[in-house]
Amino acid sequence: MKTLRYQAPQSSLKQDPVVILENDELETTFIRDPLKGHPKTLIIIPAYNEEKNIGAVLESIQQKVPGIPILVINDGSEDNTESVARSHGANVISLPYNSGYGVALQTGFKYATKKNYSLVIQMDSDGQHDPKNVQELIKEVQEDGIDVIIGSRYLANNSYKTSFARYIGVFIFGKIASLFCGQKVTDPTSGFQALKGKAIHFAASDHYPPDYPDADFIILMHRHGLKVKEIPVTMHASPDKVSMHHGHKTIYYILKMFLSIFVTVLRNVSKR
Amino acid sequence: MPPRIQIISILICIFLVAYVFELVRRKHLSEEYSMGWLITGASMLALSVSEGLLKWVSEIVGATLFTSTLFFFGLLFLMVICLHFSIRISALTNQVRKLTQSIGILDLEKKELEKQVKHPTWQSDSSNMEQF
Numbered sequence: 405m406k407t408l409r410y411q412a413p414q415s416s417l418k419q420d421p422v423v424i425l426e427n428d429e430l431e432t433t434f435i436r437d438p439l440k441g442h443p444k445t446l447i448i449i450p451a452y453n454e455e456k457n458i459g460a461v462l463e464s465i466q467q468k469v470p471g472i473p474i475l476v477i478n479d480g481s482e483d484n485t486e487s488v489a490r491s492h493g494a495n496v497i498s499l500p501y502n503s504g505y506g507v508a509l510q511t512g513f514k515y516a517t518k519k520n521y522s523l524v525i526q527m528d529s530d531g532q533h534d535p536k537n538v539q540e541l542i543k544e545v546q547e548d549g550i551d552v553i554i555g556s557r558y559l560a561n562n563s564y565k566t567s568f569a570r571y572i573g574v575f576i577f578g579k580i581a582s583l584f585c586g587q588k589v590t591d592p593t594s595g596f597q598a599l600k601g602k603a604i605h606f607a608a609s610d611h612y613p614p615d616y617p618d619a620d621f622i623i624l625m626h627r628h629g630l631k632v633k634e635i636p637v638t639m640h641a642s643p644d645k646v647s648m649h650h651g652h653k654t655i656y657y658i659l660k661m662f663l664s665i666f667v668t669v670l671r672n673v674s675k676r
Numbered sequence: 677m678p679p680r681i682q683i684i685s686i687l688i689c690i691f692l693v694a695y696v697f698e699l700v701r702r703k704h705l706s707e708e709y710s711m712g713w714l715i716t717g718a719s720m721l722a723l724s725v726s727e728g729l730l731k732w733v734s735e736i737v738g739a740t741l742f743t744s745t746l747f748f749f750g751l752l753f754l755m756v757i758c759l760h761f762s763i764r765i766s767a768l769t770n771q772v773r774k775l776t777q778s779i780g781i782l783d784l785e786k787k788e789l790e791k792q793v794k795h796p797t798w799q800s801d802s803s804n805m806e807q808f
Contacts, residue, residue: 477780495788497780503773511777518781614773 443523443600445472445542448512450505451529452479455488458529462492465527468535475515476529479508485529505595506614513599513608523600533596534638541598544635551603551630554589554622555596555637569654577619580665585626589634592619596637603630613664616657620664627673677742682724685746689721712760716753723749 447465451458458476465474476489480502489496497511509526516524525541527533537555545553558574574593581589599607606612606628613620625632696713699705723730723746734745 495784497784499776499780501776503776507773507777511780514777515781515784610770 443542443546444521445523445525446512446516446519446521447472447474447525447527447538448477448509448516449474449494449527449529450477450479450508450512451481451485451489452502452505452508453481453483453485454529455481455483455485457531458485459488459492461527461529461531462489462494464531465535465538466493469538472525472538475512477508477511479503479505504615506612506617509595509617510607510612510614513604513612516604517608521604523598524604526595526597526599528595530642532639532642534640537596537637540635540637541596544633545598545600549631550633551600552625552632553598554591554594554632554634555639556591556594556634557637557639558590559634560636560638573654573658577661577665581619581622584623584665584669585632587632589619589622589632591634592622594637596639606630615660615664619661620668623665624668627668627671677727677730681743682727685724686721689717689724693717693721709764712753712757716750716757719753720746720750 447469449458449461454461462474462476465472474494476485476494476496478486478489478496478498480499486496486498497515499508499511512526513524523542523545525538527535527538533555541553541555544550570593574591577592578589581592603625606625607617607621611624611628613624622632693714696705696710696717700707700710723733727742730742730745733749734740734742737745737748739745739748
């Protein structure tokens, strides 16, 4: 792996950014094919009470994929998540109260559409997702005909240990998503994704399920003609995190997901 | 129908309709949300006052007791009102969600502008995302 510094050509009054690329494939993608242009990329990270982890996560991203701006969506945290994120150089959108993972994430997509970002990487704030996979996500999502890349923990050998309940949920909803999408979906709950162009606008629209955007959103994207692909990524065990699907929320999550998938399939859609 | 339950039912319906009107007059209840209650109160009042109407409706729904018809329609109207509220709450939740997101984005944009005003350079700091 070699490090390459690429200065995009000046196309406007504003100074274009410097992007660090680390392999030949990316060099091909970014430089040798000028028609593809230079993607305006943003990393979005929803965070709720993550002052302990967010600093290390941001440092790791800046170390492994420097030059890409990071937007943290502080979802009404009661701790110092916002100030820690700002002190680590991230831009922060602070929601006035805790609105939930999906709402925070969609805020990032809305910001990205407003600022004309053409490529968005979404990551979790607890350190589960390894930033070393970001470049691979960027490379894969730029392929023709691909709109969304999902990083799957089940396509790679990971230290990540899945609880039995979660595994059953992932298995069932993965099978359902696979059935409706006509392709294998192994990790519908993954929050490590790359979206480009139309997919970003779609996620920022009213189609987006604001509760738990998982299997239902994958099916929805497929039904709207967006192409989703999974690639293996490294996922680490979350240090001290309780899953957002725990306790009575698990039952609500399962029922809601079944209902959401059911109505998603019933709805009429117009493909692009 | 026993006269006592008829009188109580009529009084409750009159009180409900009058109270809803008063709430609207004081602007404690909007016209939109008062409609369901007024229709419920007026319908229940009509059923309580007119024994012929109550008998006719009871025969249609197959109720053997007139009071059962009153409870049945009272419950039905409440269910309709609750469903209407659920629809409205869903709409309001969506509106609040969009407002929340807009406030968050606008707040960040405001901070970015403040930085640009304080440090008016093309590349003010590493977090200036507009330049990427």
